[in-house]
Amino acid sequence: MSELPTEADVLAALRGVIDPELGADIVELGMAQRATIAADGRVVVTVALTTAGCPLKAQLRREIEMRIEGLPGVTSVKIDWAEMTPDQKAHAMNAARLNAQSNAGPNRVPAGARVLAIASGKGGVGKSSVTTNIAAALAMRGFAVGVIDADIWGFSIPRMLGIEGRLEAKVDESGERRIIPHPLPMGAGRLDVVSMGLLVDDETDALMWRGLVLNRAVQHFLEDVAWAPDLDYVVVDMPPGTGDVQMGLARMLPQSEMIVVTTPAVGAQRVATRAVTMARKSHLHVLGVVENMSAFICAHGESHPLFGSGGGAALAAEAGVPLIGSIPLEPAVSEGGDNGAPIALGQGAAADAFGQIVDQLVNELAPPVAMAGCSARMLDAAMAALDALDA
Template sequence: MEEKIKKVLAEIVHPETEKNIVEGGVVGGVSVNAEKITVTLHFAKSRDPFALKIKSQAETRLKEAFPDYTITVIVREGGTTPRPEPKQTTTTGGIAHVIAIASGKGGVGKSTVTANLAVALRNSGYRVGILDADIYGPSQPKMFGVEDYLPDAVREEGEDRIVPAESMDIELMSIGFFIKPTDALLWRGAMATNALKQLIHQTRWGTLDFLLIDLPPGTGDIHLSIINELKIDTAVIVSTPQQVAVVDVVRGIEMFRNEHVDIPVAGIIENMAWFTPEELPDKRYYLFGKGGARRYAEAAGVELLGEIPIVQSIMEGSDEGHPAVGIDPRVEQWYRVIAQRIVEKAVQNG
């Protein structure tokens, strides 16, 4: 029985080693009883980017081959022998401009703004990619309807490349493709930064006019790591009108202005600026206060790039995997103006 199980598993090939997982030593153990098959997969890397995909493939093939058994696949990661660090190569050479999208705190709609800006840039004829670096809550896979995407790898010029998802002609790579939602908050420090470095330098980005980076909220190690790995042309801060959110904007701007960082801030986007009911198109209700981000932008000497109101299509688009810029002309108009201002800043600083 064990040999039959291994024969099924031998049909699965690890994209990086190009060996089947039995021959490559990934299958670490197989146990069988009257009702259950348990397979242990052992990956040498502490965070193998293909572990989740291979686990899923193993479960599917075993269930098809042995339908009368309960299938359990256990993943163990981390080798006992340290490997020498490979010489760093990068796939970012074809990216013309990098824009960081940040927020001082969570819940201000940063990821929604990032997704809609990407579509607005694409509508203007630019080639666009998104790196979803928000390890605390990677949202871009849901924003673009590619939650089930499992990245594959290809061999190019002697190097392994991770193939990004593509949606609405936008190249998309997310930390969410490699971790379960329940694991996101467990990632800290070196574990998270090493994974993001791999995504930055091994993703097959191709030629892009703009790469947008959806950063985690706040300021911290993840931000500094990405800043050290990429030449960022400009940063955009997302806030809401509330004073408590505006206070956090100060921290975000000062991080980019720090002498050791020195990244120009294009300006602030005030999200959820007001609410207009469909039946009262001329009314504006300022649910979270009025003009907080504008006042701080003026005091800090940065530009208010634009105000985005609360619109039902923005919420629905995010939930359904279709950013609202692609389906609602009103939203497209607001974001088009903001995107044009950001392009000017990025090109000026690039």
């Protein structure tokens, strides 16, 4: 028996739904204003569109339903569509404009990028391996992918991707210094990588930064980096455990969606459950579970569940989210990590498993954000409305 979400919870979850072109969330824009929650868990939310025929409507519907269905206790979601009044449109445009001014657009994570945060309750379960391989498989499919190594002191992304050196900075139009991510062409796409490992010279340095950046480091990666405006995805390797970084991410990038990594041992999911609980507390949407180090497949093709089985499915069931996939335990995964060549770029059972996970993300669970050209029309409509108000 779970407690029902309040209207405030529903609206907080909807802050994760962003109008990709206006770069503001639908609550801030005044599009989502009300929600009712019935005692049996049925939720009705009223969403006002700028124009009834907005081509982004289908995408908005999916996003809204996903975010609300992800709340514990919700049994169904109904959207009552409405059309904004001229006043509401003017408000929405104002909010979008203010947002654009305060966020200096292209220097932050672009609103059109899907943000996937890879988390787990504890270290050593394969978060970084999953992060690099999902990023690599996305790039192989032609996407531009930002990679944020948010495991500030335990960074391993540079090693796993085979990159080194120091990130450079440039002064942008507004006179601010911005860090330039490390570009790594891959397949038909590319990775743009930031990591503490590309900012400090050695581990002693990293230790020195420790006190300074505890709360600031991830903010730094989100705000002081010259992120390319064309990013389709941003994949974040979260530090083990929960807490500050996760809450910071939820606050700064509410559109982030979490993928929780766990091992197949029954009982291991208890630790991972905390990551889910924490995500929900900070109104982050949990996309699903990836089980890592599942059965060892021997040379004869036989499957041996060395670390037990069922942990991923148990966590998914407990959290009410899909089990996105299971990665077999395969020496090639860790060799790929040590050699800076993610296994997803190669062949074998693990490579196939990563491929299937990414296909599911791209086709179903977290498709690239469509830029339907809705806001251009919206802008016209809003301008007309403003003119009408002035007249």
